[in-house]
Amino acid sequence: MVEVVLFAIFALAALAGALVMVTARNPVHSAMGLLLSMFSMAVFYVMNGAHFVAAVQVLIYAGAVMTLFLFVIMLIGVDRAVDTDEQIPLQRPMVLLLGGGFVFLIFSAAWDAWITGRASGVCTVDCTGTIENISSELFGAWLLPFEATVLLLTIAAVGTVALAQFVIKPRLLESRGDEE
Amino acid sequence: MIPLLAQASTDGLTVEPHWYMALAAVLFAIGAAGLLLRRNALVMFMSIELMLNAVNLTFVAVDSGLGSLEGQISVLFVMVVAAAEVTVGLAIIVAVFRKRATASVDELAGMRG
Numbered sequence: 001m002v003e004v005v006l007f008a009i010f011a012l013a014a015l016a017g018a019l020v021m022v023t024a025r026n027p028v029h030s031a032m033g034l035l036l037s038m039f040s041m042a043v044f045y046v047m048n049g050a051h052f053v054a055a056v057q058v059l060i061y062a063g064a065v066m067t068l069f070l071f072v073i074m075l076i077g078v079d080r081a082v083d084t085d086e087q088i089p090l091q092r093p094m095v096l097l098l099g100g101g102f103v104f105l106i107f108s109a110a111w112d113a114w115i116t117g118r119a120s121g122v123c124t125v126d127c128t129g130t131i132e133n134i135s136s137e138l139f140g141a142w143l144l145p146f147e148a149t150v151l152l153l154t155i156a157a158v159g160t161v162a163l164a165q166f167v168i169k170p171r172l173l174e175s176r177g178d179e180e
Numbered sequence: 181m182i183p184l185l186a187q188a189s190t191d192g193l194t195v196e197p198h199w200y201m202a203l204a205a206v207l208f209a210i211g212a213a214g215l216l217l218r219r220n221a222l223v224m225f226m227s228i229e230l231m232l233n234a235v236n237l238t239f240v241a242v243d244s245g246l247g248s249l250e251g252q253i254s255v256l257f258v259m260v261v262a263a264a265e266v267t268v269g270l271a272i273i274v275a276v277f278r279k280r281a282t283a284s285v286d287e288l289a290g291m292r293g
Binding site: 001003004007011014015018019021022027030031034037038041044045047048049050052053056057060061064065068069072073075076091092095096098099100102103106107110127129133134137138142145149152153155156157159160163164166 | 200247
């Protein structure tokens with residue numbers, strides 16, 4: 001029963017955070033809404049026995065990623081402007097229709113559906129996502145993908161540094177402006 | 181076997197995996213709608229993060245339903261890719277901002293034919 005109450009509280013918190021993120025004019029408020037949503041999901045991970053994933057969620061997502069978002073928001077200035085001019089006619093009503101229809105389609109398709117797969121893992125005794133269980137999986141069967149993520153992160157870091165070093169020459173900018 | 185959404189059993193009120201999946205579907209739809217509704221590149225990026233988080237929630241929910249660990253491994257990989265995506269994406273946004281002094285994607289129509 002406690003679990004149900006916890007689920008209700010944090011489901012509401014996750015939905016409220018997501019709605020605040022989409023609707024808030026101030027990007028800082030959007031970031032705070034997403035933060036609330038992410039913390040709620042960390043709670044859901046704990047309730048599902050995914051303890052390590054919950055810790056990573058709080059450390060990486062709520063900690064590092066959202067700090068980076070807030071840092072960039074502060075860096076480029078809080079832009080409160082809401083432009084209401086439509087580039088595509090009727091885009092906003094269509095988006096609401098699409099979002100609602102998407103949920104309806106998922107629910108109607110999944111209402112009678114069952115997950116028929118079986119777990120192929122080797123955990124027969126204890127399947128909670130503790131660091132021990134996760135690491136024995138990650139550094140066993142999933143070692144090669146794990147090494148690939150090292151490559152990916154290195155490429156991302158190098159690419160970010162390259163983007164930061166990239167300086168646009170003012171002369172080039174003006175000539176491009178004339179062409180437009 | 182666990183159901184995707186519909187109630188499996190009615191004995192006692194416990195949190196079933198499909199509750200999480202229904203919540204994740206709604207969160208994903210909110211993220212998709214936010215991606216299409218907003219013009220601020222940063223908020224669009226946050227919407228993408230919300231969609232990734234919703235998918236992670238389904239992974240973990242199915243994992244606890246099936247009693248496996250592969251979903252949680254997948255979640256970790258999704259998080260790594262999302263972190264790499266965020267660093268590169270925010271660097272692109274800052275680079276664009278230095279050139280155009282705006283974070284609105286409507287202004288970035290330089291490649292329009």
